[in-house]
Amino acid sequence: MSLFTISGSPHVHSDNSTKKLMYNVIYAMIPAILISVYFFGMDAARVILISVIASLLFEYLIQKYLIKGPATITDGSAIITGVLLAFNVPSDLPTIIVVIGAFVAIAIGKMSFGGLGKNIFNPALVGRVFLLISFPVQMTRWPIPKPLFAQGLTDAITGPTPLGALKEELKKGDTVQQIMDNGVTFIENGKQVVYHIPSYMDSLLGDMGGSLGEISAIAILIGAIYMLLKKVITWEIPTAYIGSVIIFSGILWMVDPAHYVNPLFHLLTGGLMLGAFFMATDMVTSPMSPKGQLIFGLGAGILTVLIRIFGAYPEGVSFAILIMNAFVPLIDLGFKPKRFGEIVKK
Amino acid sequence: MLKTFKLGGIHPAENKLSKDSPIEILPVPKRVAVPVGQHLGAPAVPLVKKGDTVKVGQLIAKSGGFISANVHSPVSGKVFKLDNVIDASGYRRQAVIIDVEGDEWEDSIDRSTEIKKEIILDRKSIINRLNEMGIVGLGGATFPSHVKLMVPDGKKAEVLIINGVECEPYLTSDHRLMLERGEEVLIGTKILMKGLGVNKAMVGIENNRPDAIKLMTELAKDYEGISVYGLIVKYPQGAEKQLIKALIDREVPSGKLPIEVGAVVNNAGTAFAVYEAVQKNKPLIERVVTLTGKSVKKPSNFQVRIGTPVADLVEAAGGLPEDTGKVIGGGPMMGKALYSLDVPVVKGTSGILIMPDEESHREEVGNCIRCGKCITVCPMGLEPWLLEKVVMHEDFERAEKERIMDCIECGSCHYTCPANRELLDYLRLGKGTVGKIMRTRKK
Numbered sequence: 001m002s003l004f005t006i007s008g009s010p011h012v013h014s015d016n017s018t019k020k021l022m023y024n025v026i027y028a029m030i031p032a033i034l035i036s037v038y039f040f041g042m043d044a045a046r047v048i049l050i051s052v053i054a055s056l057l058f059e060y061l062i063q064k065y066l067i068k069g070p071a072t073i074t075d076g077s078a079i080i081t082g083v084l085l086a087f088n089v090p091s092d093l094p095t096i097i098v099v100i101g102a103f104v105a106i107a108i109g110k111m112s113f114g115g116l117g118k119n120i121f122n123p124a125l126v127g128r129v130f131l132l133i134s135f136p137v138q139m140t141r142w143p144i145p146k147p148l149f150a151q152g153l154t155d156a157i158t159g160p161t162p163l164g165a166l167k168e169e170l171k172k173g174d175t176v177q178q179i180m181d182n183g184v185t186f187i188e189n190g191k192q193v194v195y196h197i198p199s200y201m202d203s204l205l206g207d208m209g210g211s212l213g214e215i216s217a218i219a220i221l222i223g224a225i226y227m228l229l230k231k232v233i234t235w236e237i238p239t240a241y242i243g244s245v246i247i248f249s250g251i252l253w254m255v256d257p258a259h260y261v262n263p264l265f266h267l268l269t270g271g272l273m274l275g276a277f278f279m280a281t282d283m284v285t286s287p288m289s290p291k292g293q294l295i296f297g298l299g300a301g302i303l304t305v306l307i308r309i310f311g312a313y314p315e316g317v318s319f320a321i322l323i324m325n326a327f328v329p330l331i332d333l334g335f336k337p338k339r340f341g342e343i344v345k346k
Numbered sequence: 347m348l349k350t351f352k353l354g355g356i357h358p359a360e361n362k363l364s365k366d367s368p369i370e371i372l373p374v375p376k377r378v379a380v381p382v383g384q385h386l387g388a389p390a391v392p393l394v395k396k397g398d399t400v401k402v403g404q405l406i407a408k409s410g411g412f413i414s415a416n417v418h419s420p421v422s423g424k425v426f427k428l429d430n431v432i433d434a435s436g437y438r439r440q441a442v443i444i445d446v447e448g449d450e451w452e453d454s455i456d457r458s459t460e461i462k463k464e465i466i467l468d469r470k471s472i473i474n475r476l477n478e479m480g481i482v483g484l485g486g487a488t489f490p491s492h493v494k495l496m497v498p499d500g501k502k503a504e505v506l507i508i509n510g511v512e513c514e515p516y517l518t519s520d521h522r523l524m525l526e527r528g529e530e531v532l533i534g535t536k537i538l539m540k541g542l543g544v545n546k547a548m549v550g551i552e553n554n555r556p557d558a559i560k561l562m563t564e565l566a567k568d569y570e571g572i573s574v575y576g577l578i579v580k581y582p583q584g585a586e587k588q589l590i591k592a593l594i595d596r597e598v599p600s601g602k603l604p605i606e607v608g609a610v611v612n613n614a615g616t617a618f619a620v621y622e623a624v625q626k627n628k629p630l631i632e633r634v635v636t637l638t639g640k641s642v643k644k645p646s647n648f649q650v651r652i653g654t655p656v657a658d659l660v661e662a663a664g665g666l667p668e669d670t671g672k673v674i675g676g677g678p679m680m681g682k683a684l685y686s687l688d689v690p691v692v693k694g695t696s697g698i699l700i701m702p703d704e705e706s707h708r709e710e711v712g713n714c715i716r717c718g719k720c721i722t723v724c725p726m727g728l729e730p731w732l733l734e735k736v737v738m739h740e741d742f743e744r745a746e747k748e749r750i751m752d753c754i755e756c757g758s759c760h761y762t763c764p765a766n767r768e769l770l771d772y773l774r775l776g777k778g779t780v781g782k783i784m785r786t787r788k789k
Contacts, residue, residue, distance in 0.1 A: 005672045005706040006685055008771050010757030012358055012515065012678040012705070016719065016764040018712050075712070117713035117765075288718035288729065332732075339727040339749060340353050340587065341597040 018116075021283075022076030024230045028223035029083050029278070035205075035219040036212040039145035040091035044212045050095050052082030054102035062111040069115070077116045081105050084124035087213020087274060088318065089131065092143045092158075097135055101127040121325045122285045125318045132318075140164070142209035159195050160184065161209045162269040164314040166197065166261060175258040203268040214271040224277040233281040236290050240297025241276040241304075242267065248305045260309065272304065275317035285325045292328075292335035300324045348553055350578035351591040354725040356758045358515050358581055358679065360554060364638045364645035365518045369526055371649045372662055376446055378421050378653030379431045379690040380406065381439040385482040386489045387413030392442055398425045403452035403629050406442050409477065415490045416480035417442075418629035420651035422450040434656060434675035434684065434695040441690070444653070455628045461529055462625040465537055472541035472624060479623035480630045480693075485509060485520075485584065485613035486676060488694040491620065494610055495541040504608035506539050506547040507593055508617055510562070511577065511584035513552065514677025517697040519634040520614045522647045524551070524558045527618055528565045534617030535572055537624045542610055548593050549574045549614070552583060581679065582756035586611045588725050600752050615696070635659060635691055639700030641667035650691055656698055657687035671706030674699040679757045712765035720759035720769060726752045730759035730769040737776035742783055745776045751784070753777060 036044040059078040063069055072078075085105050089098065105127025113119040132139045141158045160168070165184040170176070183196040198208040206216025214220075227233045245266055252260040266272065280286060280300050287296050300320045307316025383389030390407035400406060400419040407417040423446040431441045451457060467475060477492040497503050508531075512520045524531055535547050549566070551559045553576040563574040575593060582588055587598045589611060596607040604611055612620075615634065622628040631652055638645040643664025650659065656673070660666050666687070674681040675689070678699055691698075720730035728749060736744045753773050760770040 004670070004683065004685060005703075006683045007672075007708060008683075008768075008774065009674075009676075009681055009755075010679045010761045010770065011672065011674055011681065011683065011699075011701060012761065013709065013766065014356070014358070014762050016762060017709075017766070018715055018764045021715070021717065021764050115713060117715040283717040284715055286716075288716055288721055288731070337721050337724075337727045337729065338353065339600070340591075340725065340752065341599045341602070342727070 019075050021232055022080060024227065024232045025080050025278075026076055026083070028226045028232070029080075029087075029213075031219035031222045032087065032213045032216060032274070033083065035216040036087070036091065039147060039206055039215060040143060040212055041146065043143070044091045046095070047089060047091055047093055047098055047212060048083060048086040050098045051086035051102050052079055054099045055079070055082035055085070055106050058103055058106040059111060062107060063115065067111065067115065072115060075116060078106060081110065081123045081127075084213070084278060085127045087278075088124060088128040088211045088271065089139065090142050091212040092141065093138055097131060097138055100134075101131045104130040117284050119284060120328070121322055122279050122282050125279060125322050129318055129322065144209060145207050145215065147207070159193070159209050160186070161314065162197050162203065162265070163308065165195055166265075167308075167314040170259060176261050177258065200264060200268060208269065210269070211271060211274075214274040217268050217273045220273040220277055227277070227281075233277070234290065234293065236293035237281045237286055237297040238276045240294045241280050241301045242272065244298045244301025245272060245305055248302055249309075252305075252309065266305070266308065270308070270315045271317040275300075275304075275321055279317075280321050280324070285328060287328050287331040287335065289332070289335050289337045291337070292331040295331055295335060296324050296328065299327065348576050348578045349550075349592045350580050351583060351588040351725065353727050354723045354758060355580040355582065355588075356723050356761055357579060358761060360579070361515045361640070362518050362521070362554070363516065363640070363642075364636050364647055365521055365555070367518075367522070367644070367646045369522050369634055369647045369649050370662070372651075372654065372658065374421055374446055374449055374651060375654045375658050377426065377443065377655075378446065378651060379429075379433075379441045379443045379655075380417060380420060380653040381431065381433045381441040381690070381692055382407040382417055383437075383439045384417065384433070384488060384652070384692040384694065385415040386487060387411060387415070389440065390414060390417045392428055392440070394425050394442060396425055396427050399423070399447075400425060400444060401450050401452050403455050403631060405629075409480075413490055413493055415482050416478060416629070418480055418631050419444060420631035420653050421446045423447040432685070432689055433692045434689045434698070441653075456626040461533070463533055465533070465540055465624070467537075467624060469541055469543060472537055475624050476541070476620060479628070481616065481619050481623050482630065482693050483613055484615035484619060484633060484693065484696065486680070486694050486696060491612065491616060494612065495538070497542070497605060501605045502608060503542045503544050503605060503610055504546065505594060505610075506535065506542055506544050507589060507609055507611045508535050508547060508549040508614055509584055509586075509589055509611055510549055510551040510558065510614040511589060513579075513581045513584040514679055514681070514697075516638045516699050517636050517677045518638070519636045519647055519696050521555050521558055523618055523634050524562055524614055528561050530621040531614050531617045532562070532565055532569050532572060533625065534619070534621035536569055537620050538612055538617060539571060545571045547572045550577050550583075550589055550593050551575070552577045552579045554579045581758065582725055582754065585725065585754050585756060587754065600749060630693055633691070633693065633695070635695055636697035637663045637700075638697060639667065639702070640705075641669050641702050642700050643667070652693060653690045655687065656684065656689050656691065659691070659698055660687055660700070667700060667702070669702040669704070670700055671703030672701040674701065679761065680755065708768070709766040711767055714765055714767055717764060719762045719764065723758040723762045725756060725758065726754060728753060730773060731767075733776060734767065734769050734772040737772045742776065742780050746780045746784070750776045750780055
């Protein structure tokens with residue numbers, strides 16, 4: 001008599017897998033990768049490649065020699081961390097600094113907690129913030145985007161980000177309107193350079209200074225739609241995040257348009273789009289229930305605007321998400337899904 | 347408009363391979379093993395001993411308590427012995443093993459094929475008759491049917507729900523029964539309505555079976571108070587609480603029975619058995635069983651005597667496929683894996699599913715990536731990932747607080763988990779322990 005396999009039900013499984021989820025995120029990042037190479041050239045490709053390879057290597061080594069578990073690098077999560085870290089740094093960042101960032105992201109941000117699924121903070125953001133604090137000069141020099149096939153458009157090699165320029169000038173007492181009209185003057189290599197705040201169309205497409213993956217809202221949106229269709233992410237976090245940024249910055253703008261820039265500017269510049277769709281939605285470090293996700297997005301949105309307007313840094317997306325990551329266990333505890341047959345207290 | 351339940355749910359591949367195979371009567375086997383506990387509640391007490399001769403339909407084990415059911419002999423012949431066997435629901439139970447001789451039926455049973463519409467019995471006699479005939483829920487839970495009709499004091503039944511959903515992939519026994527014996531199913535429904543004292547019944551059928559919906563709707567025109575509803579295909583719609591939610595939009599409160607919201611649910615197959623018991627005086631000695639699987643030569647629906655070895659069904663469907671890895675009693679979502687083909691079919695066996703070896707093994711388990719899909723699909727609004735964790739840590743107090751006892755073990759979480767985590771295994775473990783703790787607390 002042949003013996004049959006015995007196991008508990010269910011005896012069938014969906015075709016979901018961790019690997020599939022992770023690779024769908026990777027596919028969703030392709031448009032932003034292409035745009036970054038288009039605007040920043042081979043330097044962007046270098047940073048992305050180095051970051052991915054270093055992330056994979058560190059995860060492999062730690063998993064093999066410290067955790068002594070089965071190899072996990074094929075699940076795709078280290079590639080995501082690598083690409084996201086690269087997306088969050090300037091395209092001319094020296095290779096060694098990229099490697100250090102990848103080490104901090106993987107070793108401290110992820111593996112020290114036990115690997116995939118166990119980390120509290122988004123690993124790529126841990127790496128990014130570490131670099132920002134450790135290498136403030138290199139991390140805040142933004143190469144001027146130079147489309148691949150265009151030649152010699154500008155003398156400058158680096159310039160500010162729109163958010164950075166705005167914040168500096170506002171501190172000097174200019175109004176938003178003046179800055180938008182006249183641009184920002186700064187000295188580079190002894191020469192005076194005028195930096196013009198990019199038009200909305202430019203920032204939508206990605207023709208502006210910034211970290212290499214955050215510049216094009218369009219590329220990020222294409223990826224986001226793909227992830228939504230593939231059910232890798234849900235609408236709650238991005239909607240709550242972006243919505244609260246619009247509302248909160250909108251209130252300030254309506255109160256005093258001379259000193260607070262409009263919500264559209266907040267939306268299209270800096271890392272908001274990248275953060276809202278690719279980093280705040282990281283399933284490992286965000287709440288599990290839809291209600292919790294709305295709270296998470298709301299908190300991240302308010303913190304982002306607070307840091308951008310009142311904080312020391314021109315950009316607050318990374319910090320906002322990391323701070324909200326810390327609240328996730330609490331949010332999960334407080335916001336339970338709707339139970340079936342719950343007796344509603346009258 | 348099509349109805350469905352709101353919270354959670356999944357849509358596994360339907361694989362209704364046997365939906366076009368008419369019900370075939372399987373020949374009486376040479377030997378049957380009839381467990382005395384085929385139902386929820388106390389096992390029945392055997393009335394026969396080794397060497398006794400029995401007729402088809404003769405009472406061989408008497409109901410052993412309030413929640414219990416009679417067991418009748420499905421064959422005629424000689425009692426070989428009383429022994430413990432593992433049945434097709436996976437449990438080891440005492441069983442009466444009978445060597446078949448001829449096919450001699452009790453005289454009281456009406457074996458004609460004539461359809462009897464007129465319901466003569468009154469409410470009380472209907473309940474007594476179901477008790478006498480050993481009728482239990484045939485959907486799988488095997489709750490004694492007469493108990494369901496006894497509405498507790500202070501509660502009021504408003505509607506009878508007939509479950510024709512059969513949301514488990516592969517299974518088609520209820521589908522075929524409705525197509526071929528729809529008239530009887532509706533008369534059974536009428537009997538149940540009378541037994542329950544309600545004048546409204548709703549039949550729920552998922553809309554991947556348009557033929558059954560059409561036929562039943564047509565037939566139901568002659569039966570006052572019965573209406574047929576098409577439902578959006580979604581698992582686990584055949585679960586009692588989900589079906590009630592889908593049809594009358596009421597939620598059975600946590601830890602309570604459907605009667606709390608005025609509903610009583612019975613399976614379509616049960617309605618047929620009720621018809622036979624009341625109109626034909628026939629005890630529950632046969633049922634329709636689907637024998638199916640991707641490699642099975644002839645996926646079939648058989649009318650079989652209770653106690654027939656699963657091997658007989660497999661043989662009749664073209665033999666055991668070479669690539670067989672797993673044999674499941676029931677459907678792929680909630681069925682139990684069987685260790686052998688020698689186990690007997692019992693009252694709760696709606697199907698036998700034969701899985702090829704390549705589909706019989708679980709994938710490697712990975713870390714939880716907190717994707718939250720288990721929460722999204724849970725029809726009870728639980729957090730399977732969290733329950734898994736607290737059960738692993740043996741924090742049963744927390745498990746109870748997180749309402750582990752609400753789990754209906756539908757397996758949607760386990761099915762969906764991208765990390766292949768064995769969520770339902772832990773949930774079952776936790777339910778067992780929490781249940782024990784709760785019972786000791788009551789004492």
